Amino acid sequence: MDIFFDYFWAFVLGGGLCVIAQILIDKTKLTPAKILVGYVCIGVVLTSVGAYEPLVKLAGCGATVPLSGFGYAIANGVKTAVEEKGLLGALTGGIGATAGGITASICFGLLASFVFSSKPKR
């Protein structure tokens, strides 16, 4: 049953975060790029005040897969790094914690550009 609730909350919170962005897109003049940046920044801020951790505990990937989870990873990485290395950790922790995602997407992107070409649209 626990497993069921894991998936249930992942679906609901993940979907809910998307709905908030959808309303912002449709109702305001915010562009998708601004929304992505906003989500990451809000993720950092919420994590730093301790408000995001409970969401991750509850919904798992429902909180970490949306881009606010990217901010969560940055803030957590920074926190751990500061505890280990002091002030220098403020500079190394953020990118370090998200290195996997960033490196994967730019490397896959580059590989994709070797293989694929854009197609005519309809």
Add this chain to the structure above:
Amino acid sequence: MNEKEYSKYVEGRAKKSPILKNCAFAFLIGGTICTLGQGFFHLYTFLGMDELDARTLVSVTLIFITTLLTGFGVFDNIARFAGAGTLVPITGFANAVASEAIDSKSEGFIPGVGAKIFTIAGPVILYGTFFGAIYGVIYYFITLIWG
């Protein structure tokens, strides 16, 4: 009609995006992507990974799938319905990177792909890292004072 009146008139008459339908699709598809991520997460932890690594690998997996779908020209067709449902999860980030990379090939691999790959990814990384660094500095001094 002056500019203000005209803008008001235009905005008043323009057909609005079907927000209920858009939100429904965003919820369903966004929720599905996160649930899929949760599935991978369970799989990876079941295989013995620790939680932090499993989360990173979930992101990598979703990024890989998105890049493939983008390359085959399928992703934009899904996003047409999904809207924020594919934008907000890590899939939106990966699609922005991959679509820029594929599209800028005609401008060469260094100035084209190399620079354009960060058109949308760049701001996300920049501001995320920036706020993270600020948080780090604040956190450092807080622990110093209250240690």
Add this chain to the structure above:
Amino acid sequence: MKKSILKFKRKPKICASYSVVGHMEADGPLGKQFDEYCLDDKFGKESWEKAESEMQRRALCGAIKKSGLIDTELDVLLAGDLLNQCIGSNYALSNFDTGFLGLYGACSTCSEGLLIGASLFSGGIIDTCATVTSSHYCASERQFRFPLEYGGQRTPTAQWTTTGAGAFILSDNGDVEICEGLVGKVIDKGISDINNMGAAMAPAAINTLKRYFLESEHSPEDFDLIITGDLGYEGSEILKELLLDEGIDIRKNHVDCGLMIFDRDRQDVHAGGSGCGCSAVVMSASIIPNLASGVLKNVLFLGTGALMSPMSLSQGGTIPSVAHLLHISHAGGK
């Protein structure tokens, strides 16, 4: 009042026209009437920008061939497209042995070219000329919006850039003549939404039509059709509504090339087609042949252009617009 309608004393004839389109347009309601189409939109080239040039080259060659002239007989080439600095036309026409004037009027370029060609002809300065304009969905999407494979949603008022090139040859024989012209003024009503270009362009069309009917002896009923370039659904409705407020009723005979070229119910193009190629291919494939055969006797053609640049858009600037008018008639049997 100062007269601004250009009444052509020596009326140029449109002796040939030729259209080349992409797969969406070939699949649309006018599909069978276009002279040439390409299913992958690449026209055998490696980039979308080169494909646009190739399309324009083919359109011009086709029109010249239809007219029975050879390219050295042409006095001047007038051409333009949607790419930065008209590079599409510059490449397309680089191997023609004729003088070239590059034009930029965004989606109004087709009417701008015909207007300039007709003026030069009427003044007796030239005897033949060719005008050609083009736009390519993939090339302009990259320039003005997002990469092609980027996943995003469009609003209902967004328009779809036409992939197509249309060419016209002006000379002194043929059954379609250009009688009058009116150069549009740049109108900026403060619209900055690239996904509602119809609303940005409608005020320019309103301004030009109002000036025309104020000065001319003609009224809207004298025309079989009043054709706008690419206002799309939204812009067309605004045009008809606001002109009616001014006492000019064009509801019966107004058509829009952006609405004619695609089937909005079947094709996912939102408010309709746009782009330099839109009015060029619709005029070339549908309107001009009907004028030549006499099915249509008198039409007004307004090319409407949204004059933004990628830079102005990224700075959040407004979209100035312009609409050039041409009065085109059936000339047979006179």
